[in-house]
Amino acid sequence: MALDKYGIAKRIARELQDGMYVNLGIGIPTLVANYVPEAITVIFQSENGILGMGPYPAEAEIDPDLINAGKETVTLIKGAALFDSAESFGMIRAGKIDLTVLGAMEVSENGDIANWKIPGKMVKGMGGAMDLVASAKNIIVAMMHTNPKGESKLLPACTLPLTGLRCVKKIVTDLAVLEITPKGFLLKEKAPGVSVEEIKAKTLGRLVCPANVPDMHI
């Protein structure tokens, strides 16, 4: 069965390693913070100026002066640090962030990503996404395999305005885990109960399928 957004977040949480500094985008990526294995310490960065972002506050802890990049009220962990936006993007540009997880509207088989604009329809802006994808050492995209119309979001080339070129390393969808390789999307894992045929049918870009594709562990 295809995963829901929580399943996608749980699978991405398995990529976390002790000591990582991680930036999570808005949407499914934000959920990853809920599934950090207890044995490891991961520090979450929020690009509006936090290292050491904690969980949402209890009602009594809400502080309007403390939000994350998604404009949500949050808390700070013990040992957190605060800074301004220019410094925050300085640490992003300088490659200090170990892992960036973000959503996408489209990903191409060479790792291009589009996630900020639908011409004539939606103009929300790129926020920090272009800075993050241009400089991050490791980028994982968290998204549904198809759009609400059922069309593949894994394409030979993006059709929407790009956010960044050849930057995505790994994609976790409701159906599969895929890596970007010179030959296209390499199918690494499939959601339990999902067939390789279904993934093939819903992947428009070049898909490389090994003989054996294991189920995801979540």
Next chain:
Amino acid sequence: MNKVVSNAQEAIKDIHDGVTIMLGGFGLNGIPENSIAALVQKGIRNLTCISNNAGVDDFGLGLLLQKKQIKKMISSYVGENAEFERQLLQGELEVDLIPQGTLATRIQMAAMGIPAFYTPAGFGTEVAAGKEVRYFNQKPYLMELALHADFAIVKAWKGDALGNLVFRKTTRNFSTSMAKAGTITIAEVEELVPPGEIDPDHVHVAGIYVHRIFQGQQYQKRIEKRTVRMG
């Protein structure tokens, strides 16, 4: 030296139609509420506003948008404002969307007296149109120019009569760089204290950058997304 003014009306008294204003804040976090209200009240038009976001429909810069006082917005993310999106798609509003880090650093460069810098953000995208591309260590970068403004308006937690500013939690965001970048910088603060009350070690923006300061009133500090932990 007298930087202290009595209120927002006095602080913005020489802001006129057609100027460029930087406004601090991230979403509604740390926005100069009193000054925005005074700009709305004064009815100044044809403004170019530099701000990471455009407020929401009924607060922050959304109030200026509703009255059509803004000619052009320079921002990175405007997704929380339906009126903004409407004006943009109808062609009523000019918009320059800039990657957030590029925006922050363009402002910071103005604050530091550096005319331009190179960043990889936006290479290969429509943001790169018309920009110089230069390679360093085989990697492509776009040249981006420092971003200046006639006025910068920020809101700090505490300030003193000499213009030294201290911010609280995530309200530093764009405000510290903007405060340093403005040709004329106006700071509104929750608490105005005499010189000496702020520990020099704790100053986020040194007074040299700030031209006018006043103690604001009745801060609403609206929360855009009130997210709460269960249990």
